[in-house]
Amino acid sequence: MAIGHRLLCIPILITLTAFPAFAQQAPPADPKIDQLEKKLDELLRQAAEIRQQLDSMKGAQPETVPDLTKIDVPAAATAATSTETPAKETPPPALTDVQTVENVSNPGASKVFNPDISVIGNFFGKAGQRNSIEYGEERPAMQLEEAEVAFEAFVDPYAKAKFFLAAGPNGLEVEEGYANFVALPKDFTAKVGKMKATFGKANTWHTHVRPWVDQPLVIHNFFGDEQLADNGISVSRDIANPFNVFIEATGEVFSGSAGGIFERVSDNDLFYNGHLKLFRELNENQNVELGTSYARGTLGNAGSSSYGGIDVTYRWKPLQQGLYRGFIGRFEAMVNDNPLATNNLKGFYASGDYQLGQRWFAGARIDAADRLTDGATAKDRGLSATLTFWPSEFSQLRGQLRRTKYGSLDKPVNELLFQLQFAIGAHGAHTF
Amino acid sequence: MKRIFIIGALASLLIGANAQAAEKLKVVTSIQDFASLTKEVGGDRVDVMSIAKGYQDPHFVEPKPSYLLLLRNADLLEVVGLELEIGWLPPLLDQSRNNRIRPGQPGYLDLSNGVTILDKPSNVNRSMGDVHPLGNPHYWLDPVNAVRIAIQIQQKLSQLRPADAPYFAQRLNDFKIRINEANKRWLATMAPFRGAKVVTYHNSWPNFAKYFGLDVVGYVEPKPGVPPSPSHTFDLIQMMKANKVKAILMEPYFDAKTPQSIAERTDSTLVVMYPSVGGAKSGTDDYISLFDLNLSNLVKALRK
Numbered sequence: 001m002a003i004g005h006r007l008l009c010i011p012i013l014i015t016l017t018a019f020p021a022f023a024q025q026a027p028p029a030d031p032k033i034d035q036l037e038k039k040l041d042e043l044l045r046q047a048a049e050i051r052q053q054l055d056s057m058k059g060a061q062p063e064t065v066p067d068l069t070k071i072d073v074p075a076a077a078t079a080a081t082s083t084e085t086p087a088k089e090t091p092p093p094a095l096t097d098v099q100t101v102e103n104v105s106n107p108g109a110s111k112v113f114n115p116d117i118s119v120i121g122n123f124f125g126k127a128g129q130r131n132s133i134e135y136g137e138e139r140p141a142m143q144l145e146e147a148e149v150a151f152e153a154f155v156d157p158y159a160k161a162k163f164f165l166a167a168g169p170n171g172l173e174v175e176e177g178y179a180n181f182v183a184l185p186k187d188f189t190a191k192v193g194k195m196k197a198t199f200g201k202a203n204t205w206h207t208h209v210r211p212w213v214d215q216p217l218v219i220h221n222f223f224g225d226e227q228l229a230d231n232g233i234s235v236s237r238d239i240a241n242p243f244n245v246f247i248e249a250t251g252e253v254f255s256g257s258a259g260g261i262f263e264r265v266s267d268n269d270l271f272y273n274g275h276l277k278l279f280r281e282l283n284e285n286q287n288v289e290l291g292t293s294y295a296r297g298t299l300g301n302a303g304s305s306s307y308g309g310i311d312v313t314y315r316w317k318p319l320q321q322g323l324y325r326g327f328i329g330r331f332e333a334m335v336n337d338n339p340l341a342t343n344n345l346k347g348f349y350a351s352g353d354y355q356l357g358q359r360w361f362a363g364a365r366i367d368a369a370d371r372l373t374d375g376a377t378a379k380d381r382g383l384s385a386t387l388t389f390w391p392s393e394f395s396q397l398r399g400q401l402r403r404t405k406y407g408s409l410d411k412p413v414n415e416l417l418f419q420l421q422f423a424i425g426a427h428g429a430h431t432f
Numbered sequence: 433m434k435r436i437f438i439i440g441a442l443a444s445l446l447i448g449a450n451a452q453a454a455e456k457l458k459v460v461t462s463i464q465d466f467a468s469l470t471k472e473v474g475g476d477r478v479d480v481m482s483i484a485k486g487y488q489d490p491h492f493v494e495p496k497p498s499y500l501l502l503l504r505n506a507d508l509l510e511v512v513g514l515e516l517e518i519g520w521l522p523p524l525l526d527q528s529r530n531n532r533i534r535p536g537q538p539g540y541l542d543l544s545n546g547v548t549i550l551d552k553p554s555n556v557n558r559s560m561g562d563v564h565p566l567g568n569p570h571y572w573l574d575p576v577n578a579v580r581i582a583i584q585i586q587q588k589l590s591q592l593r594p595a596d597a598p599y600f601a602q603r604l605n606d607f608k609i610r611i612n613e614a615n616k617r618w619l620a621t622m623a624p625f626r627g628a629k630v631v632t633y634h635n636s637w638p639n640f641a642k643y644f645g646l647d648v649v650g651y652v653e654p655k656p657g658v659p660p661s662p663s664h665t666f667d668l669i670q671m672m673k674a675n676k677v678k679a680i681l682m683e684p685y686f687d688a689k690t691p692q693s694i695a696e697r698t699d700s701t702l703v704v705m706y707p708s709v710g711g712a713k714s715g716t717d718d719y720i721s722l723f724d725l726n727l728s729n730l731v732k733a734l735r736k
Contacts, residue, residue, distance in 0.1 A: 072583065
């Protein structure tokens with residue numbers, strides 16, 4: 001009603017405003033005229049408001065309420081799935097009328113076959129006491145420790161290729177490079193090339209996936225910074241079962257030359273690795289993963305060496321608050337039957353990482369591992385605390401306080417490690 | 433003898449039930465909205481499971497191996513596309529050991545192909561935050577697009593099960609009639625509020641806002657995926673006061689602390705809007721009830 005009344009005023013106002021001279025000629029001292037002028041101002045203000053409302057309504061209101069029963073999808077979307085008979089083709093023109101066809105080529109079209117490319121920088125810094133055992137004597141206080149360059153694309157309908165090149169102060173090397181056959185019969189998948197062995201959890205991680213700046217002692221002492229990796233073939237298959245458990249068995253064979261972990265003497269000295277993984281959801285917020293691994297191969301002329309390991313991962317991530325809260329507990333233990341040691345070498349780590357907020361994480365880790373040094377066995381122990389900040393999904397800043405008691409040193413080594421990791425390009429998501 | 437007969441009858445029942453279940457198409461969807469629309473069209477001829485829950489941020493789903501159990505046997509995978517699932521679906525597909533549902537195969541349906549996509553950036557880089565370079569992927573929050581999604585699902589189901597095509601077509605038609613009636617109600621409810629200025633937490637509601645004539649004048653996030661900062665929050669408050677913004681729309685999986693504080697300082701209302709079917713514990717069981725609930729909550733705030 002109020003709007004209708006206001007609308008009625010508009011023509012009157014237009015009429016009044018069309019004769020400004022009339023208003024100007026009136027004696028200014030007359031109180032009635034003053035009142036009229038005030039009313040006129042008020043009416044003009046109201047008219048402006050109404051015009052504004054009308055304009056906004058005109059702009060926002062759809063012309064008609066759409067009839068959703070008549071909606072269709074664009075032809076392009078349905079072309080691939082249409083089962084209708086194609087329309088009858090028009091008869092071809094007489095060949096005397098044929099003209100050339102202008103096809104505009106797109107010189108950039110082949111670029112769609114370029115692989116996903118990414119580079120992840122790992123800037124590392126260290127303060128505190130010198131750690132000659134892990135870092136040697138000449139380690140700079142800070143350096144770009146690694147630039148991981150990754151390429152990933154489908155090779156053909158059967159395989160994906162993944163290359164991870166690690167460039168660092170010591171040069172460029174192929175960290176991993178393999179074809180991943182994702183479409184084999186009988187539910188098999190396979191990887192062929194150079195790769196990290198599927199032994200436990202920490203051995204398979206790239207630097208930017210680790211929840212710590214460093215490697216746990218057990219990985220460092222048993223496998224070294226390069227981890228257990230070699231050229232070989234890996235075959236996996238999941239095992240169906242009625243218990244709603246994801247079970248995956250992996251068998252691998254490698255060339256037998258893995259940086260001091262296995263060293264072949266003859267061409268037939270391959271090393272073998274097997275891994276069994278079980279994953280079960282406890283509920284939608286919690287899950288647990290169990291794994292067991294076994295690797296065996298030749299260690300030069302000393303004889304055969306074997307490694308056994310178990311890993312347990314517990315995760316809690318409430319689905320609705322998943323952006324802000326989460327916890328991951330990890331435990332991994334290994335034993336090495338090494339021909340160079342009198343007793344089996346053992347090691348483990350246990351860690352917990354809690355998400356404090358959308359971008360903040362805190363963690364702690366306890367470490368223990370034997371280390372073979374000049375034929376003797378040193379028992380190393382360590383404690384660490386980490387604090388991680390993610391400015392975005394593509395960068396990560398981390399600090400780690402670490403106290404390590406090396407069996408071959410008298411005093412513990414206290415260090416502050418810090419790390420900035422930053423990624424550009426399209427880096428494929430990693431396996432859970 | 434009687435026991436043998438009973439056992440035989442039970443066995444034949446079980447076998448019959450299994451045979452019927454085996455005939456159903458196994459559909460896995462990335463979000464629950466697609467699962468709901470697939471149920472609308474597929475009825476009892478499909479078994480549908482969604483990977484992301486409605487109360488979960490679909491950008492950040494953990495690629496848990498348990499999802500592989502779903503994907504391994506799926507006949508059809510329906511995805512949002514536009515790189516919404518890029519952080520978690522590719523590794524699942526690589527490990528699924530199911531070639532039928534890979535991109536390019538008949539069992540893969542990217543539903544972004546047949547709908548209206550907004551916010552397609554002409555130039556994008558990561559300094560702009562987590563912007564989707566192919567356009568805004570929250571397109572299902574538009575009833576017209578919902579119908580387009582349902583049509584694509586009907587066409588795909590008919591392609592995979594030609595014998596059931598008339599059944600799917602009939603159910604699609606029934607759904608169209610029901611959503612069309614609901615749509616008249618929704619538009620009438622929102623008609624008085626066309627042009628109303630609102631703020632949203634994340635840029636998840638462009639299709640919804642455009643359809644119902646809402647004017648999104650700002651976001652709680654300074655940039656997509658970046659948590660609210662004090663300076664941005666201060667600027668947002670000033671802007672909201674100047675524009676007399678009445679409502680802040682937020683998904684249930686975001687932290688309400690900052691938007692609630694903004695609402696209190698700007699005399700506006702924080703409205704929890706459910707972006708997907710299953711987003712609330714009750715009242716969001718299907719696509720139509722999702723919109724009923726969201727619009728009811730929104731109108732209450734805009735009336736204040």
